[in-house]
Amino acid sequence: MITREKVRPKKVVLEIGSGHAPAPFKKDGVAISHDVAEYIAGDISEDNIEIAQEDLEDLKRERVGDGFEKMRVVQLDARDLKLPDNSVDEVLCNNLVTVIKFPVEMAMDATEKKLLHAESLGKALKEFFRVLKKDGILKISETIDPAAFLQYYGSVANFVDMVSSVSDLEFVSSVGEEQVSSGVDRASLSIIFKK
């Protein structure tokens, strides 16, 4: 008897602020899974993109079977993504959101920098909402200095509320909240939102 497996549509993943080494490039980077149709890694820095594009070509040869042929590396500004509405299943941000290095003048004082950061982050979060499909997810993963994070946002809950209110994305889950309040030097925080 022939059985037919339910064919699920494959995912489009956007990693934004991927630097010169998008997550799957890392030593412990896992393969791009079978359920991914396309993996777009984007960063604002031309230099980072150039390095990543060269490394991607090497990886396509060296890690055959790890799905790198489905990946493209592009220059993208999180605040103005040149991607259609409702076109992405997952947006991944690793160490982008809390340290987002939008054009900040050295001469600016801390208050000006904070305002510019908040404005830029707001634009980026709205863009993530726009490009995500319904039920698509935003995963924010940050390695942070808890003291600086708490000084800036007050608490993880405040940060979550800010993301939700700015973007309309719905909070799903978080990992690492207790690390942030435990007084360690570096904490790993991972938060998932859904459209």
Ligand SMILES: C[S@@+](CC[C@H](N)C(=O)[O-])C[C@H]1O[C@@H](n2cnc3c(N)ncnc32)[C@H](O)[C@@H]1O
């Ligand atoms: C701290 S690095 C993180 C790199 C990498 N994701 C990681 O975890 O190692 C932050 C990256 O975000 C990029 N970035 C900053 N502002 C951006 C923006 N508006 N749009 C896209 N990328 C941006 C920077 O160029 C930088 O590569």
